Amino acid sequence: MIALVKIKEAQRLLAEGKLSHRKIAQATGISRATVGAIASGRRPDYEARQRARASANEPLGPLGRCPGCGGLVYMPCRLCGARKAKEHEQEVARAHRRRARELAAKRLLSAVRRASREREAAVARSQRYLPPAELDGGAPDCK
Numbered sequence: 001m002i003a004l005v006k007i008k009e010a011q012r013l014l015a016e017g018k019l020s021h022r023k024i025a026q027a028t029g030i031s032r033a034t035v036g037a038i039a040s041g042r043r044p045d046y047e048a049r050q051r052a053r054a055s056a057n058e059p060l061g062p063l064g065r066c067p068g069c070g071g072l073v074y075m076p077c078r079l080c081g082a083r084k085a086k087e088h089e090q091e092v093a094r095a096h097r098r099r100a101r102e103l104a105a106k107r108l109l110s111a112v113r114r115a116s117r118e119r120e121a122a123v124a125r126s127q128r129y130l131p132p133a134e135l136d137g138g139a140p141d142c143k
């Protein structure tokens, strides 16, 4: 996170139009890419997002007994919200691991089948090229 004062300073210097992006980057300690993004208006307003997040964390409702955890909290209960979010994250991660396991098992199975087919084909080839005497049960002098 870049300090807001640095952003403001870069915006002021850009508005002055006297310095290059490189000079502004050096003067403020912000990267040239970021200075360029500020100049073109491409830089997301992180500060506004942070303010929005901070205000989202302020107590909203009245003080009350949470039906989820039983705590005396400002509703909605943030603890239960965090637990729910964490459970959701874990469920997503579990589903991801499950899919990865299934994919690995499918790949292993198809590799085993392929190897088995190749082995059978190799055996068939080797039998095809056996001399007729050996296919008959050995040379006559072995009997």
Ligand SMILES: [Zn+2]
Binding pocket: 066, 067, 068, 069, 070, 071, 073, 077, 078, 079, 080, 081
């Ligand atoms: Zn709760």
